[in-house]
Amino acid sequence: MNIIDFHTHAFPDSIAARAIAALEAEGPCKALTDGTINGLLRSMDNAGICTSVIASIATKPAQFEPILAWSKKIRSDRIIPFASIHPDDPDATEHIRITAQEGIQGIKLHPYYQQFVLNDPRMFTIYESIISQNLILLCHTGFDLAFPHDRICDPEKIMDVLERFPALNLVTSHLGAWEDWDEVERLMFGKPIYMEISYSKGFIPDNRIAEILNGHPIDYILFGTDSPWMDQSEAARFVDQLMLDTERKTALLYRNARRLLGMTP
Numbered sequence: 001m002n003i004i005d006f007h008t009h010a011f012p013d014s015i016a017a018r019a020i021a022a023l024e025a026e027g028p029c030k031a032l033t034d035g036t037i038n039g040l041l042r043s044m045d046n047a048g049i050c051t052s053v054i055a056s057i058a059t060k061p062a063q064f065e066p067i068l069a070w071s072k073k074i075r076s077d078r079i080i081p082f083a084s085i086h087p088d089d090p091d092a093t094e095h096i097r098i099t100a101q102e103g104i105q106g107i108k109l110h111p112y113y114q115q116f117v118l119n120d121p122r123m124f125t126i127y128e129s130i131i132s133q134n135l136i137l138l139c140h141t142g143f144d145l146a147f148p149h150d151r152i153c154d155p156e157k158i159m160d161v162l163e164r165f166p167a168l169n170l171v172t173s174h175l176g177a178w179e180d181w182d183e184v185e186r187l188m189f190g191k192p193i194y195m196e197i198s199y200s201k202g203f204i205p206d207n208r209i210a211e212i213l214n215g216h217p218i219d220y221i222l223f224g225t226d227s228p229w230m231d232q233s234e235a236a237r238f239v240d241q242l243m244l245d246t247e248r249k250t251a252l253l254y255r256n257a258r259r260l261l262g263m264t265p
């Protein structure tokens with residue numbers, strides 16, 4: 001199988017158990033792996049997933065270095081780690097440069113865990129640096145199960161950022177914006193904006209997911225699971241149930257991710 005999962009989480013072995021317990025305590029989600037790289041690889045093997053992008057989140061500026069060091073250690077042909085920058089990091093520009101220089105391909109941001117508003121002007125130099133270093137920005141978008149529903153990264157703000165920074169290689173999460181799919185359809189649908197599908201199944205009717213995936217530009221849909229918070233095998237089976245035509249399914253499951261990640265076909 002060639003499937004690429006564009007949105008997963010894992011933690012260093014020494015803190016995985018603690019991190020999972022803390023995250024489980026914060027929200028209603030139960031983890032479906034033990035949070036380690038080996039746990040993720042086992043889940044990928046069961047699901048027929050060949051490669052996973054791991055999205056780490058720096059919840060304070062000082063976490064840039066340990067996340068980068070760990071990312072360099074765990075990367076392989078099956079694991080593609082994205083680094084993370086905290087918006088308050090005074091050295092954000094330099095850290096984004098180092099990230100690219102170390103061969104890491106993307107940055108993950110999470111407006112709720114990092115307490116920023118997507119189109120706040122203080123983010124602009126970060127977006128400029130991400131563009132100039134030719135990195136991918138994987139950003140949590142839409143509401144978040146574990147936080148109050150504040151509009152800090154909704155489709156309106158996504159569109160504002162993309163109008164200001166059309167060259168930004170932004171991958172939005174959760175089918176454009178979690179639990180804000182009316183706004184996704186109103187503002188983002190049909191436009192050349194990457195969206196991965198994690199955490200949409202069960203929160204929006206299956207036929208609406210299929211409609212969005214069938215109507216959005218074929219080159220801009222990506223498979224993602226948010227593992228360990230969703231089961232990778234179940235997510236892969238769900239794509240089969242959507243009855244997408246072969247070309248669209250291939251684009252979703254791996255072709256677009258391969259192109260975006262610069263993998264040889």
Ligand SMILES: [Zn+2]
Binds near residue numbers: 007008009055226
């Ligand atoms: Zn996630």
